[in-house]
Amino acid sequence: MEYLDLIERPTLLLDRRKVLANIERMAVRAEAAGVRLRPHFKTHQSAEIGAWFRDYGVAAITVSSVDMALGFAAAGWDDITIAFPVNLRQMAAINGLAERVRLGLLVESAETVRRLDEQLTAEVSVWLKIDAGYGRTGIHWENEVALLETAAAVSEVNHLKLAGILTHSGQTYGAGSAEGVRRVFGESVARMKRAQAVLREQGFEAAVSMGDTPGCSLADSFEGLDEIRPGNFVFYDLMQQQIGACRLDDIGVALACPVVALHSERGRIVIYGGAVHFSKELLPGPDGGLNFGRVVALNENGWTPLGEEVRVASLSQEHGIIQADGDLLASVKVGDVLGVLPIHSCLTADLLRRYLTLEGGRIECINK
Amino acid sequence: MEYLDLIERPTLLLDRRKVLANIERMAVRAEAAGVRLRPHFKTHQSAEIGAWFRDYGVAAITVSSVDMALGFAAAGWDDITIAFPVNLRQMAAINGLAERVRLGLLVESAETVRRLDEQLTAEVSVWLKIDAGYGRTGIHWENEVALLETAAAVSEVNHLKLAGILTHSGQTYGAGSAEGVRRVFGESVARMKRAQAVLREQGFEAAVSMGDTPGCSLADSFEGLDEIRPGNFVFYDLMQQQIGACRLDDIGVALACPVVALHSERGRIVIYGGAVHFSKELLPGPDGGLNFGRVVALNENGWTPLGEEVRVASLSQEHGIIQADGDLLASVKVGDVLGVLPIHSCLTADLLRRYLTLEGGRIECINK
Numbered sequence: 001m002e003y004l005d006l007i008e009r010p011t012l013l014l015d016r017r018k019v020l021a022n023i024e025r026m027a028v029r030a031e032a033a034g035v036r037l038r039p040h041f042k043t044h045q046s047a048e049i050g051a052w053f054r055d056y057g058v059a060a061i062t063v064s065s066v067d068m069a070l071g072f073a074a075a076g077w078d079d080i081t082i083a084f085p086v087n088l089r090q091m092a093a094i095n096g097l098a099e100r101v102r103l104g105l106l107v108e109s110a111e112t113v114r115r116l117d118e119q120l121t122a123e124v125s126v127w128l129k130i131d132a133g134y135g136r137t138g139i140h141w142e143n144e145v146a147l148l149e150t151a152a153a154v155s156e157v158n159h160l161k162l163a164g165i166l167t168h169s170g171q172t173y174g175a176g177s178a179e180g181v182r183r184v185f186g187e188s189v190a191r192m193k194r195a196q197a198v199l200r201e202q203g204f205e206a207a208v209s210m211g212d213t214p215g216c217s218l219a220d221s222f223e224g225l226d227e228i229r230p231g232n233f234v235f236y237d238l239m240q241q242q243i244g245a246c247r248l249d250d251i252g253v254a255l256a257c258p259v260v261a262l263h264s265e266r267g268r269i270v271i272y273g274g275a276v277h278f279s280k281e282l283l284p285g286p287d288g289g290l291n292f293g294r295v296v297a298l299n300e301n302g303w304t305p306l307g308e309e310v311r312v313a314s315l316s317q318e319h320g321i322i323q324a325d326g327d328l329l330a331s332v333k334v335g336d337v338l339g340v341l342p343i344h345s346c347l348t349a350d351l352l353r354r355y356l357t358l359e360g361g362r363i364e365c366i367n368k
Numbered sequence: 369m370e371y372l373d374l375i376e377r378p379t380l381l382l383d384r385r386k387v388l389a390n391i392e393r394m395a396v397r398a399e400a401a402g403v404r405l406r407p408h409f410k411t412h413q414s415a416e417i418g419a420w421f422r423d424y425g426v427a428a429i430t431v432s433s434v435d436m437a438l439g440f441a442a443a444g445w446d447d448i449t450i451a452f453p454v455n456l457r458q459m460a461a462i463n464g465l466a467e468r469v470r471l472g473l474l475v476e477s478a479e480t481v482r483r484l485d486e487q488l489t490a491e492v493s494v495w496l497k498i499d500a501g502y503g504r505t506g507i508h509w510e511n512e513v514a515l516l517e518t519a520a521a522v523s524e525v526n527h528l529k530l531a532g533i534l535t536h537s538g539q540t541y542g543a544g545s546a547e548g549v550r551r552v553f554g555e556s557v558a559r560m561k562r563a564q565a566v567l568r569e570q571g572f573e574a575a576v577s578m579g580d581t582p583g584c585s586l587a588d589s590f591e592g593l594d595e596i597r598p599g600n601f602v603f604y605d606l607m608q609q610q611i612g613a614c615r616l617d618d619i620g621v622a623l624a625c626p627v628v629a630l631h632s633e634r635g636r637i638v639i640y641g642g643a644v645h646f647s648k649e650l651l652p653g654p655d656g657g658l659n660f661g662r663v664v665a666l667n668e669n670g671w672t673p674l675g676e677e678v679r680v681a682s683l684s685q686e687h688g689i690i691q692a693d694g695d696l697l698a699s700v701k702v703g704d705v706l707g708v709l710p711i712h713s714c715l716t717a718d719l720l721r722r723y724l725t726l727e728g729g730r731i732e733c734i735n736k
Contacts, residue, residue: 008461064685085640135634137629275647279647281648316538319452350644
């Protein structure tokens, strides 16, 4: 049976060929640079997709929650960094994980180090979370006092071993161009190397871990880094394409949505596919309006983008409203299926929690 | 054990007393006006919370998908309207439902009526979906040709019975004030009565069904209506409070989020609670910034709002960043739990899919 016949409701299509090419490209970049690729699995959240990475030499992963770590530990991964400030309210689960896998945790204050240690029953690696310019969380890269205090606290307690310093250069998302991404990423790398040197002067050896898909996709060099942790690259999405981190054709997922109403007089098509499927992440539309996703025509081999102006212009809980052109309005019927490339594939995948491949195979996410 | 001790990760707290008061208030309004309350269950999506409505005389419900209808049919509801343009790709499930319950479907074109009828094996009620000013979908209230054509098509086929005309006056959300909501809602009612009269002149009897929480919470009168279908009122949220549809104290859910990092120098607190918990619905903040939720202090009896300026100012996939004041920064520690009133409770509940009551009870949503 063709995959199109299996679509009854909003369904996240996955083009395995594109996804494997995305994984391979990043694995080759990392290998060429001699850095470890520790991909962030929060994007796909699937044991089956996770297993595809092993063929490209990936043995260590990143996740964003203790629960996700439990899911991937159950799927056989034994080297897992939880790239989120450690949640002291999940110590029972953290201790369970620490006994089974090489567990990496993030800390960003001496107080958290001490309180974490008091409640740990097994050894864990810790990364000092650094704010290298994004401003979300972490020790500010110039705050040498906090950096050294936290590293010293790690060295003074029993269950923590300093692995290194880690940042997410999320500021690359606003860099405006591929050149801008390279510049911002390079600036973050320099800040991390400075923090590493400050630690080294006081006798603390620390590896450097960086992660963000724009920077890891576009950087000319990973010199000075030990590890990269991109996640979104496995699927990419319209935001990455707009940033210049991927081509439109690299996007590996599309949300297939049944057409439920046509309003030719207004140039609009109503699809079953709303905020509970896409989330509400958006980009500016080509004509100044809002863009919640770009429409693609589906065929037995996958999808073909329609004009840039054909987009999801608004979202309710379950409805999406497509701003269509005359060609699309003339060809589509209620009961057909249209595809939509998501703005932010991580959030769309998190909402759908399963995939349909172009070969008609179902892939599930781990339990949330 | 107190409910606070049960919180390990982002957890949607439910204040049963407030929720029951919200249900009762709307049930009393409907009863006083002599209209049927057919509440929209997309907000809570829970069989257990659904059962609470029975004590207030509710026997008929609204849902927004075929899958949700299946879930509530399994929970014993036998009069269900799927308030979404009928999805012709789920005919097997629709036929299964039509054999077991009084099923209401929405149509908005003669073509869809005919194609639906061809594939139905049991009788269903249909509502003509009217666009009474919101502009999302439906037959435009002034389009008498389409209205009469669609009604005639219903009368000419075998499995469809015309129940009435139905609209969602979503334009009340932008009405700007309680008085504005009443005016916009009244305008929609007048448009629906006009469409009803057009149908009646041609011999088609049609009930009138209206649904939106601001209008149903604030309207002075439901005269001319047969049925109201509000949903969000069961919990309300910050958007409803801003509109004037509820008081801050009526909001029945709050997302409890562990504190994972403090940045006193920047006036910020990092919580475990992000876009995958809140969604990305937002309001303008009091100081011109963004507002993804208002912070409340949790105690054994529930929650107490902090100052209006204390809010979630940005969201990543799992992180929330609270813009805090000095009092909060001085009192909170990593590992504590803060509550956040959601901007849009429907989306937050859809993401969390379970609740924790203040008595420590767990309530699950139906399977998605």
